[in-house]
Amino acid sequence: MQMDLHQPAQDTVLKNIWKQITLFLLTFGAVVICFFIIHPFLSAIIGAIVLAVITQRPYKALTRKIKNRNLSSTIALVLVILSVVIPCFFILQDLVQGTTTIIIFLRSDVPQKSLAQFLEAHPTIASDIHIISNNIDLQNTVRTMAAVLGGLLTGFLSYSFSATVQLIILLFILFFLYRDQEMAIAFARSLLPLNEQETDALLTNMSSTINATALGRLVIGLVQGLLAGLAFWVFGVPNTMLWMAVTVIVSILPAVGASIVWVPIALYLGLTGHWGKAALLTAWGTFVVSSIDNFLYPVLVGSKLNQHTVSILLAILGGVVIFGFSGVILGPLAFTIASTLLDIWQARNNNLNPRPPLPQS
Structure with a gap:
């Protein structure tokens, strides 16, 4: 009876292939789970990476003057807060106030009266609008718009706590991207x-x-x-x-x-x-x-x-x-x-x- 000398080698190859497939599936599953874990903070991560990239040149100039990485990263982070975060906060305040003013205006009777006066002064336009909007309730359109804007504003205000958490995480990640950027780039290179x-x-x-x-x-x-x-x-x-x-x-x-x-x-x-x-x-x-x-x-x-x-x-x-x-x-x-x-x-x-x-x- 002649023995197949190649059988053990083939079994070893197949075993190694299955090990590689199993390792790939385990790795893929772990990466997918990690993605779902960090998904709620995706905006903060992307924001931190973007700020780190677009401020790369000034940060390198800062590190040439300040050799201590922790100190230079802290100073860079404070500069980002002063030049980006605080101005954005005041701009958002103005946006909320402006949107609130528009909502109050649309919910009042002023838009309807202004529209009625305009249509009275321009009968030709009034007739055209009447033909186009036969099946549209113009009087409720403005009120509906106000309701939509009000809903958006309410959603924005309820999102403010989540946005604060995102901002804190963004600044936290940005500090370490500044301090450990060479390590992060080397890690990315090793995976590619x-x-x-x-x-x-x-x-x-x-x-x-x-x-x-x-x-x-x-x-x-x-x-x-x-x-x-x-x-x-x-x-x-x-x-x-x-x-x-x-x-x-x-x-x-x-x-x-x-x-x-x-x-x-x-x-x-x-x-x-x-x-x-x-x-x-x-x-x-x-x-x-x-x-x-x-x-x-x-x-x-x-x-x-x-x-x-x-x-x-x-x-x-x-x-x-x-x-x-x-x-x-x-x-x-x-x-x-x-x-x-x-x-x-x-x-x-x-x-x-x-x-x-x-x-x-």
């Missing part, structure tokens, strides 16, 4: 199944995307918000600070951005009889507020975000739908990671299957 050159390309593209999305789009939004807010103040639009802040937020979206705010306000000015102000705001919004994006985007973003406008818009909107406000960063970042990994696969494939040389004439 890429060579050194590929890892450098991926991390560089991720850093550029965060800077371009968080810093570039934010600066553009601030400029557009200030320009729009200046016009709102000059033309006597109520709650200027509120609409300016909303303009800053929506300016993150490419292509449409600030026009979401100033177009309805221009229509409001026109419908309330201020046609001159409406025309001037339309011109200012078209040729200054919305057009400034075309000049600032190449300077502040440029080639850092190597994506088409359509893909950026879809990435931001899709990211917000899936991850909430953190999706503003996570959406474009996911697109960048996918694009970089596809480039790496293509480069590896070209190296494994080189193209035949072109025939010489």
Whole structure:
């Protein structure tokens, strides 16, 4: 009877394969569980990473003067609180007050009376509106809008405790990202199944995307918000600070951005009889507020975000739908990671299957 000498070796190989599969499944399960554990604090984690990336240069300049990592990280954290956290707190206060004022105004009888007076003075427009809105109860529309805004404000106020917890966690993580950034980068490198050159390309593209999305789009939004807010103040639009802040937020979206705010306000000015102000705001919004994006985007973003406008818009909107406000960063970042990994696969494939040389004439 002849024995199969290869059987023990085959059994060992199969045993090792099953061990690898089991290890992979256990690791995957553990990672999924960890994701669900940290998911409630995802906004704080993303915020800390974004702040650490966009403040990288000033922090490095600080560490060159202060060699003690704990001290330099503490000073950097205090500077972030003074320059970012405290101003945002006062801005949010103004937003809440402005929203409350709008809700009180909409719940009063003033909007209905103003609408009735306007329709009496413009019978042609009144008849057109009547034809369009035969099945719409205009009198309850404003009240419904007030109820919606009231619900949003109530939700915002109830979210304030959770936001405070998120802020504390964000600052806690940011301190250690400052202090132990080399350790964090080395840990990330050790997990990536890429060579050194590929890892450098991926991390560089991720850093550029965060800077371009968080810093570039934010600066553009601030400029557009200030320009729009200046016009709102000059033309006597109520709650200027509120609409300016909303303009800053929506300016993150490419292509449409600030026009979401100033177009309805221009229509409001026109419908309330201020046609001159409406025309001037339309011109200012078209040729200054919305057009400034075309000049600032190449300077502040440029080639850092190597994506088409359509893909950026879809990435931001899709990211917000899936991850909430953190999706503003996570959406474009996911697109960048996918694009970089596809480039790496293509480069590896070209190296494994080189193209035949072109025939010489």
